Amino acid sequence: MDRLSLEPRRLAKEALLVRYFQETADPDRGYALAALTGGISFKHAKPALLRALIGERTDARLFAMSYDFVGDLSETIALMWPDGGNSAEEALGVREPELALSDVVVQLETAGKTDVPRLLAAWLDRLDETGRWALLKLVTGGLRVGVSARLAKTAIARLGDLDVSQVEEIWHGLEPPYEALFAWAEGKAAAPDSDDPAPFRPVMLAHPLHENKDQDLLEAGDFAVEWKWDGIRIQASAGLNGYGENVRRLYSRTGEDISRAFPDVVDALTFEACLDGELLVMSEGRVRPFSDLQKRLNRKTAGPKLLKEYPAAIRAYDLLFLRGEDLRALPFLERRQRLEMFLSELGDPRIDLSPMVSAAEWTAIAAARAEPGAHLDAANAQAVEGVMLKRWDSAYVTGRPKGLWYKWKRDPHLVDAVLMYAQRGHGKRSSFYSDYTFGVWKEADGGPELVPVGKAYFGFTDDELREIDRFVRNHTVNRFGPVREVAHGPDKGLVLEVAFEGLNRSSRHKSGVAMRFPRISRLRWDKPPSEADRIEFLEGLLPATGAN
Missing domain, CATH: 3.30.470.30 (DNA ligase/mRNA capping enzyme)
Structure with missing residues (x-):
């Protein structure tokens, strides 16, 4: 998981998966496949439980500050969890056996609600930081290592001469730990029996x-x-x-x-x-x-x-x-x-x-x-x-x-909006402010004011992300939990050109509008915030009332 999370290239991720599946025995590799494809969950192991466990072992204020900085619950707990120390057995040179993925899965699936905290604490005590992080990601189901279900299935197909579409057609008739699937992929057995009367048939794309x-x-x-x-x-x-x-x-x-x-x-x-x-x-x-x-x-x-x-x-x-x-x-x-x-x-x-x-x-x-x-x-x-x-x-x-x-x-719509709030991202972006709320001008009793019209977290390059992150840190005027308010006004702030596919009325937003697929098109360092667009421009794009 650590290598997958740091590897940006799709083919390299695929190669890592293929090697893992080749080198790892059943049933561990099957449970790993289930975790990567969202096919496994633990009803008694929830984020609230993990917060309670770390709360017993560290200062609450320190944890809150650390979580705000790191931006990821599993990573924060993994870093802050106190080392378990050497057990009596280790002092005598007797080491505990490696913690197997299948053992973790089976014990969590069969443990009662009151037993889960004890199991998790014992495992976290014996693992290092990376092991703790992997365990917590498995438990919460939020792996976020850049592996889609299709990529995982593609890696299975590459164990032999299968096409990924063959794997997808029988996928919904299978259950973890997928031993029959691996045997088929490696040419050791025939295709798993599938009498599913309503299977998924892999789609054709354009x-x-x-x-x-x-x-x-x-x-x-x-x-x-x-x-x-x-x-x-x-x-x-x-x-x-x-x-x-x-x-x-x-x-x-x-x-x-x-x-x-x-x-x-x-x-x-x-x-x-x-x-x-x-x-x-x-x-x-x-x-x-x-x-x-x-x-x-x-x-x-x-x-x-x-x-x-x-x-x-x-x-x-x-x-x-x-x-x-x-x-x-x-x-x-x-x-x-x-x-x-x-x-x-x-x-x-x-x-x-x-x-x-x-x-x-x-x-x-x-x-x-x-x-x-x-x-x-x-x-x-x-x-x-x-x-x-x-x-x-x-x-x-x-x-x-x-x-x-x-x-x-159809060509996307474009609007010039002003950055108002920013929030840390997840995974590789957990150290950057990469989720942006932006607004346009609306006439109010005290003069023009900015009202939020959308939120975007993609469309920019890595270099632009670093530029925006630096701007957010240098121009923060308020904090609301993980969210930073960024200085914005007629003569101060950052203008973003935002592309979006469509617009609808929304009673949940102060502006009265909601964007469809907004993304950052470019940064308008050259444009003062006072020249950003007004709400009337967006209202002109709304569908007629009868269309709703």
Whole structure:
């Protein structure tokens, strides 16, 4: 974990994982894989317990100051935990056996609530700083070592001659410590049995369209054109198990099962098929702002009030599997025809068809991308991010194959805003102020005042991060826990050019607006804060009231 957290290169991380899996025996490597992919948790080991343990061993004020400086709970505790000292056995030259990952996992999973503090304290006493940090990261589930679930699965595939898509297709039928998976990957056994009736099928992705270069090389008429909706890409999979029961699952694009958070959508999966589409909040066939969908995201469950106020639905793009037949090898044109027939027969308003764009020349495609309102009603037009281009003859291929699918997003909006607050980041950024809240001017009784309109934590280079961090430290005027207030006013402060994809009304923000995907575009050292944009500029970008 220590080497993974310090290694910035993806291929080097992959190589570290491959070597670890090769050199580590079962079941330890399987539990490591589970930890990296979010497949393991401990119900009795929570951050509050860890705070209580360190609170018994160090001064509370000193810990608070240290945590504020370090910015990471596990790292702070690992550094401040007092050394366990030499035991009587060590004094006699008898060393304790190395603490095995499998031992930690099994004991934490089986221990009672009152036993967990004793176990953790004993382990922390016998480990060094790095070992303590790794243990605490494992316990809290916040590894943050720059390894995605797909990268971990790619490393498994590299143990032999597998493709990562083969691993992903059987992944949801497996459980830690994945001994059958490792045996298959290393060529020691056949593929694990998978009778999952609703598996995840790895998604096909698109390349960004480079306006000047690609249009000269591609024939527009070879491509189907469809809208790119402002929701989240999902896969809806359902089928009958061996008992004749309908198993239904809703997956994110990375294969995470999000069914429990969207029971209203899962209820509509009364078929034996697999759909590729966009998850949206919709009312009477009209797409509502992404901010409404955000109220449903990142939740384990959804209550009746949330389901009623923010009804979710699927806008379908593609049909991958139908009644025992895998359709992915068929050309897109045929899959589209099958999809249209399937949805017509289904007749459920919670799953509708994403309309095609009637455009076969680059000028017409560009016009539709720039002005979707010429083709759609106001609410749906506001929910369009751009257009997708898919070759009519393209099979559904896992990954991001060249020359088959392209995404052509609309140009982002830009606003000049003033930095108001900053907060430390996590992981590699825990020593930097890298999360920035920014605002624009609004007229008030006492004159113009800055009101927050967004928060961003990416878009800048490492050099720019160091510049902003230095500015924050030198111009801090107040502190609120981990947050620093930065000097800001008409004649003092830092102007940030912020790019964002869209804007919605928000009753939770004093400004009345919420940005979609804000990121720092560039630093405007040349611009005085008094010349930053005003709230009226953003209000002019808001969708019409009827669109909400």
